Amino acid sequence: xxxxxxxxxxxxxMRENKMRVVLTALGIIVGAITIIFVLGIGKKSxxxxxxxxxxxxxxxxxxxxMGGRMFGGPSTKQVRFSKDDATFLMQDAEYLDDVEAILTExxxxxxxxxxxxxxxxxxxxxxxxxxxxxxxxxxxxxxEDDAKKSKVVVLGYDTAEYFFGENFADITGTDITxxxxxxxxxxxxxxxxxxxxxxxxxxxxxTCKKYIVGSRGGMTRIIAFATDVKNVEQAKEEILTxxxxxxxxxxxxxxxxxxRVTSAIESANTMTLMLMSVAVIVLIVGGIGIMNVLLVSVxxxxxxxxxxxxxxxxxxxxxxxxxxxxxxxSVGGAVIGVCISxxxxxxxxxxxxxxVNSSDDFFIAVAFSLITGVFFGYYPAKKASDLxxxxxxxxx
Amino acid sequence: xxxxxxxxxxxVVKTYKMGNxxxxxxxxxxxxxxxxEFVCILGPSGSGKSTLMNIIGCIDTLxxxxxxxxxENITTSDEDNLTEIRNKxxxxxxxxxxxxxxxxxxxxxxxxxxTRGKHFKDVVDDAKRALAVVxxxxxxxxxxxxxxxxxxxxVAIARALVGEPELLLADEPTGNLDSKSGxxxxxxxxxxxxxxxxxxxxxxxxxxxxxxxxxxxxQDGLISEEGVFPNAESCV
Numbered sequence: 001x002x003x004x005x006x007x008x009x010x011x012x013x014m015r016e017n018k019m020r021v022v023l024t025a026l027g028i029i030v031g032a033i034t035i036i037f038v039l040g041i042g043k044k045s046x047x048x049x050x051x052x053x054x055x056x057x058x059x060x061x062x063x064x065x066m067g068g069r070m071f072g073g074p075s076t077k078q079v080r081f082s083k084d085d086a087t088f089l090m091q092d093a094e095y096l097d098d099v100e101a102i103l104t105e106x107x108x109x110x111x112x113x114x115x116x117x118x119x120x121x122x123x124x125x126x127x128x129x130x131x132x133x134x135x136x137x138x139x140x141x142x143x144e145d146d147a148k149k150s151k152v153v154v155l156g157y158d159t160a161e162y163f164f165g166e167n168f169a170d171i172t173g174t175d176i177t178x179x180x181x182x183x184x185x186x187x188x189x190x191x192x193x194x195x196x197x198x199x200x201x202x203x204x205x206x207t208c209k210k211y212i213v214g215s216r217g218g219m220t221r222i223i224a225f226a227t228d229v230k231n232v233e234q235a236k237e238e239i240l241t242x243x244x245x246x247x248x249x250x251x252x253x254x255x256x257x258x259x260r261v262t263s264a265i266e267s268a269n270t271m272t273l274m275l276m277s278v279a280v281i282v283l284i285v286g287g288i289g290i291m292n293v294l295l296v297s298v299x300x301x302x303x304x305x306x307x308x309x310x311x312x313x314x315x316x317x318x319x320x321x322x323x324x325x326x327x328x329x330s331v332g333g334a335v336i337g338v339c340i341s342x343x344x345x346x347x348x349x350x351x352x353x354x355x356v357n358s359s360d361d362f363f364i365a366v367a368f369s370l371i372t373g374v375f376f377g378y379y380p381a382k383k384a385s386d387l388x389x390x391x392x393x394x395x396x
Numbered sequence: 397x398x399x400x401x402x403x404x405x406x407x408v409v410k411t412y413k414m415g416n417x418x419x420x421x422x423x424x425x426x427x428x429x430x431x432x433e434f435v436c437i438l439g440p441s442g443s444g445k446s447t448l449m450n451i452i453g454c455i456d457t458l459x460x461x462x463x464x465x466x467x468e469n470i471t472t473s474d475e476d477n478l479t480e481i482r483n484k485x486x487x488x489x490x491x492x493x494x495x496x497x498x499x500x501x502x503x504x505x506x507x508x509x510x511t512r513g514k515h516f517k518d519v520v521d522d523a524k525r526a527l528a529v530v531x532x533x534x535x536x537x538x539x540x541x542x543x544x545x546x547x548x549x550x551v552a553i554a555r556a557l558v559g560e561p562e563l564l565l566a567d568e569p570t571g572n573l574d575s576k577s578g579x580x581x582x583x584x585x586x587x588x589x590x591x592x593x594x595x596x597x598x599x600x601x602x603x604x605x606x607x608x609x610x611x612x613x614x615q616d617g618l619i620s621e622e623g624v625f626p627n628a629e630s631c632v
């Protein structure tokens with residue numbers, strides 16, 4: 001039979017059994033919607049992670065101390081980094097571009113009788129450059145500021161906004177009070193959209209050491225930057241080896257920023273994979289539904305198949321009639337599923353469930369449904385085409 | 397094998413296996429039916445006439461013997477080959493009409509031609525012509541359940557005719573009809589015979605059989621009697 005005539009036959013059959021076709025398609029519709037949502041949610045979470053870490057320099061390596069009692073193990077001597085360690089690491093460094101020592105403190109800031117507490121970082125001159133910070137006003141801390149222990153401060157954008165109001169003008173040259181000491185504002189950073197950067201103040205490392213932490217010594221963090229993204233592993237190795245000569249290497253924890261992003265994305269992918277298997281199960285259930293309905297249909301139409309065979313309809317044409325019906329139901333169901341999800345995505349967004357879909361997802365949903373239809377439609381179709389005409393004709 | 401024989405059967409045996417027992421339904425049947433004959437195979441139920449009809453119609457296979465249809469030996473044909481023979485050489489007419497309930501009369505009649513891989517619009521005229529032969533051209537858009545039994549059987553005859561087969565094969569074609577419709581159908585067969593169609597009609601009803609030009613009587617899987625009905629020709 002001509003393909004167009006087979007399709008006409010299938011459409012007539014489907015029209016005569018509308019209710020059954022709709023109920024069968026329902027399984028596929030739900031399956032397709034599930035696939036689209038799962039892919040969309042997965043994509044959204046990956047995008048969220050990328051957004052969250054977009055300011056991260058992937059060449060950055062955090063060097064941390066694991067002092068004190070970790071996991072109930074034996075007490076080890078607390079490691080205290082200093083700026084000397086940064087200098088030491090940079091000596092003859094092979095894979096390191098820069099090493100920064102950072103003092104972290106909480107500081108009360110006073111301006112115009114307004115007082116608030118902000119994170120304070122005592123940093124070296126390359127800190128802004130290494131972290132890709134940009135200046136809204138003024139300049140960042142220089143090596144000279146550090147050497148002279150100048151009382152200068154760079155404000156994060158939100159900090160400046162808090163004290164100077166929205167759309168503040170260039171405030172460089174203004175004096176503010178940090179932990180009771182007068183500092184001159186030399187610059188303001190452009191907003192990054194990350195509170196740890198925007199709600200902070202930056203002063204020279206040595207200044208911080210002398211005027212803010214004083215004899216307590218404070219807590220110095222070391223951040224190193226690899227020469228290239230490809231060299232991050234070697235750089236980590238280099239840091240461990242070098243610092244290992246000074247400290248117990250068991251107390252050192254060296255982690256690169258990229259691995260944090262990678263592990264976050266990996267866990268998001270695992271989630272997507274889990275959800276995806278749920279979607280596949282839904283589709284398999286839908287497919288079994290198709291198979292059931294088609295098997296019943298073959299039985300119901302046994303006599304009809306017998307008649308078709310008696311007047312000389314070929315085996316492969318009967319196979320096609322049933323297989324195409326399965327494909328129509330599954331692909332039709334998938335297309336309806338795609339339409340429903342197009343309506344549902346904005347509704348879900350209203351409930352705060354983020355779903356981001358690309359046209360790929362719709363294609364995948366339709367493709368999976370098609371495969372399901374063919375897979376589960378083949379057996380009933382084969383069964384129909386293999387009926388012996390004499391048996392099929394006798395069937396009542 | 398003679399050239400103008402439509403059916404030539406030699407010593408056909410059909411055995412059915414039922415568990416460990418095998419039952420011979422046909423025990424060696426030999427039949428020759430020539431071009432343009434109107435033959436009736438008459439027999440009581442259980443005589444094997446339906447099995448014979450199925451074998452003639454190529455919807456069942458024989459256990460031993462030879463069967464030539466229109467000069468072609470189909471004793472050993474496979475299912476695909478038999479499918480094609482059914483489509484091209486045989487027009488079936490069943491007791492229960494066996495129209496497809498979802499399609500209208502016109503589509504039902506067109507089906508054997510569509511099966512040959514033709515487009516509906518190319519065969520619609522042939523189908524209309526076949527319906528005109530049976531006098532139902534005004535009912536072509538009706539579905540089987542909108543037609544009377546007699547009309548359904550005439551649609552079935554149109555379907556059998558449309559492919560211009562060598563042989564019209566009718567199995568108790570009046571069995572499900574009232575006497576008036578039955579008579580109409582028989583008259584239609586007579587007309588078709590007059591036009592030169594070869595017709596094999598299977599029945600248990602002697603009154604139906606009388607209309608044929610030759611009667612083959614089958615009993616217990618064997619042909620018991622065969623004869624030309626003297627009145628048959630004059631009836632036509």
